[in-house]
Amino acid sequence: MDTEKTLRPDIHHPEYARLRFRIALTVILVAIVPMVLVSGIILYQFDRFSNQMVHAHLGELVLKHRQNIDFFLRQRLSDISHLFRSFGVEPLRDPAFLQQRLQVLQEEYSYVFVDLGLIDDQGRQVAYAGPYELQRADYSGADWFRTAIHRQAFISDVFLGLRGHPHFIVAVKRSWEGREWLLRATIDFVAFNSLVENLAIGKTGMAFILNRKGEFQTRAPVGAPKLTKQQYLNLFKKGEDTLRRVSPGLTTSDLLYEGHGFADEYLDRYGPFGSMFTVEKISEGGTRFIIVAAFLKDNQWLLIFQQEMADAFAQLKQTQLVTALVALFAVPAVVALAFLVAGRVVRRIARLDFEKELMNRQVIETGKLATIGELAAGIAHEINNPVAIMVEEAGWMQDLMSDGIQTEENRLEFERALRQIQTQGRRCKEITHKLLSFARKTEGRVQEVRINSLVQEVLELLSQRTRFANIEVKTELAENLPVFEASLTEMQQVLMNILQNAVDAMERTGGTITVSTRREGGHLRISITDTGPGIPAGNLARLFDPFFTTKPVGKGTGLGLSICYGIVHKMGGRIEVESQVGKGTTFHVLLPMKKTTAETQGE
Amino acid sequence: MALATILLVDDEIPFVETMTKRLVKRELEVISAFDGPSALAALRQNPRVEVVILDVKMPGMDGIETLAEIKKHHPLVEVIMLTGHATVESAIEGMKKGAFDYLMKPCDIEMLVAKVTEAAQRKRRQEEKIIEAQMREITSRRT
Numbered sequence: 125m126d127t128e129k130t131l132r133p134d135i136h137h138p139e140y141a142r143l144r145f146r147i148a149l150t151v152i153l154v155a156i157v158p159m160v161l162v163s164g165i166i167l168y169q170f171d172r173f174s175n176q177m178v179h180a181h182l183g184e185l186v187l188k189h190r191q192n193i194d195f196f197l198r199q200r201l202s203d204i205s206h207l208f209r210s211f212g213v214e215p216l217r218d219p220a221f222l223q224q225r226l227q228v229l230q231e232e233y234s235y236v237f238v239d240l241g242l243i244d245d246q247g248r249q250v251a252y253a254g255p256y257e258l259q260r261a262d263y264s265g266a267d268w269f270r271t272a273i274h275r276q277a278f279i280s281d282v283f284l285g286l287r288g289h290p291h292f293i294v295a296v297k298r299s300w301e302g303r304e305w306l307l308r309a310t311i312d313f314v315a316f317n318s319l320v321e322n323l324a325i326g327k328t329g330m331a332f333i334l335n336r337k338g339e340f341q342t343r344a345p346v347g348a349p350k351l352t353k354q355q356y357l358n359l360f361k362k363g364e365d366t367l368r369r370v371s372p373g374l375t376t377s378d379l380l381y382e383g384h385g386f387a388d389e390y391l392d393r394y395g396p397f398g399s400m401f402t403v404e405k406i407s408e409g410g411t412r413f414i415i416v417a418a419f420l421k422d423n424q425w426l427l428i429f430q431q432e433m434a435d436a437f438a439q440l441k442q443t444q445l446v447t448a449l450v451a452l453f454a455v456p457a458v459v460a461l462a463f464l465v466a467g468r469v470v471r472r473i474a475r476l477d478f479e480k481e482l483m484n485r486q487v488i489e490t491g492k493l494a495t496i497g498e499l500a501a502g503i504a505h506e507i508n509n510p511v512a513i514m515v516e517e518a519g520w521m522q523d524l525m526s527d528g529i530q531t532e533e534n535r536l537e538f539e540r541a542l543r544q545i546q547t548q549g550r551r552c553k554e555i556t557h558k559l560l561s562f563a564r565k566t567e568g569r570v571q572e573v574r575i576n577s578l579v580q581e582v583l584e585l586l587s588q589r590t591r592f593a594n595i596e597v598k599t600e601l602a603e604n605l606p607v608f609e610a611s612l613t614e615m616q617q618v619l620m621n622i623l624q625n626a627v628d629a630m631e632r633t634g635g636t637i638t639v640s641t642r643r644e645g646g647h648l649r650i651s652i653t654d655t656g657p658g659i660p661a662g663n664l665a666r667l668f669d670p671f672f673t674t675k676p677v678g679k680g681t682g683l684g685l686s687i688c689y690g691i692v693h694k695m696g697g698r699i700e701v702e703s704q705v706g707k708g709t710t711f712h713v714l715l716p717m718k719k720t721t722a723e724t725q726g727e
Numbered sequence: 728m729a730l731a732t733i734l735l736v737d738d739e740i741p742f743v744e745t746m747t748k749r750l751v752k753r754e755l756e757v758i759s760a761f762d763g764p765s766a767l768a769a770l771r772q773n774p775r776v777e778v779v780i781l782d783v784k785m786p787g788m789d790g791i792e793t794l795a796e797i798k799k800h801h802p803l804v805e806v807i808m809l810t811g812h813a814t815v816e817s818a819i820e821g822m823k824k825g826a827f828d829y830l831m832k833p834c835d836i837e838m839l840v841a842k843v844t845e846a847a848q849r850k851r852r853q854e855e856k857i858i859e860a861q862m863r864e865i866t867s868r869r870t
Binding site for chain 2: 519520541548592
């Protein structure tokens, strides 16, 4: 046998390669699909969540900032209002006193106030304290004056005014001696600016204030990408929409600073989040911005915080990148692992298959030995008869010798006895030859098998048993069967096992065994029919199981048919059984014929 | 007068022939048969047969079956089984069924003759006992 080739399992067989691929694919699918799903869901949720977080965080900051700015503006209004109320209009008409008050305010509020001015209802500046030469300045034509004179309190937009320098003013109104007076203060643009710009987040986050004309009320962002004026103006509309949605009763005409309560405790009528809104915009340059805005100064100003999206979501992007990288490394890792695991599993399977194959072979070998053992016993018995005759003849010759062989009769008898010994000796020789020829064939070598002669040979070996068991043996052997290639020993074993079972089944009762061979398409069919008791249906299923036997202990190993099955299966054939209790059993052995050259059989 | 009358049964004709000659030479009366049924027929025809030498392995009706038949119809006739190695078990089975003894083939002729004589004597003793018993019955009936 070609043991060299079969010593270790052949894991490179295409069957195993396919198996390995299938296992790996399954593992990959099972591992990666949930991973992709879960990470997808997590990423999506994380994206949403962090988006909300960023928005909420920025919103809160902007609201807080709005509060600060608001507070700052009210405080300034409150300062001058207090001044107006404490002293009345009279003393303030004196520029020196005004100067003194300005100084007090400046010292108290770190020079937020640039100047102070008292203006009569005709727009004339009655008194002025400050760095500019604005005594007697006439504001009757100024926009801010025309608005402020109708209000209790007023905060202007930023404008250049008479001094040619950006500034804005706060003013409060008071009646005295039947006339309206305005106390006006200029707020230091730089101080206010730095307050607003105080809100700087990340690399690109910045805050500024716009008025309804789209003019910057603080320093415009310099160098940084920004939106168009129209885009900024749209924000007002958006803000009003938001406002209406949140508190429908509140309109722009509800002017906060017009009322009397401006100096009261800080009161945010916008509600904690109501007036704040967040939008995402794309600049003309293609930069995406997140914009958080809140109204200021009776909805006349819009505090805008803008940050580039990439900057605002930098952390989120980084997390996503890390996740993607992990996935990128995980996928090949899973694939590699899957193939590794599949390889291991397949190797194990291959080894098990190999061990099974080895075991199978051992079982067949064992069976072969058992068959030879049974045969030997049969032949020993067969040889015993001629030996007994020879011993008797020899004894008779001794008997004759003691009488003396001088007489003609004795001499003839003596010669007859000798001939008989020769005859029986030849008979013995024939039997031993049969055994020898059988034994010589006990090699696994594949060779040309003439099935009909093989059947005859096996039947010959069994003839003694069949004769004693009163079994008639019939053969229906088709002629012109092709020679086919098989191991002779194994074929002998198959036929011998099935035939011996048939004989065993009819040992007591006698009967008929019919062996037929015929060609059936590409198969050779060998049918062995006995007229024995048949096999109960319950045993049929277990017929080919190793160690299944119905014979008494010591009589059968239960290996015979399992060996037949193994051999026939190995040859690519199959065994079929038909059995009827009380009628008999037929075994069909179907073998594929690889060689189709028709050759007449027969010696 | 022969030592005993025996019936030799074996399917091997040359064996039966030679054995017969040797046994006759040893002053036994030998009747032969080559299978079970003819052995039973011979027994019916020759009531003087005292011992049957019976081969275990025979085609058709084998030794054990023949033994059972003999014991059924001729209970006093003693049977000695002849057997090859492979059938020792059946010989033992024969002993259980009433055979006198068994011998392995090929066997020593003197040993066989001794066994036959022994068996014949036993048969005669049995017969005597039976006759005695019958006699006792008859005499007791008379008294």
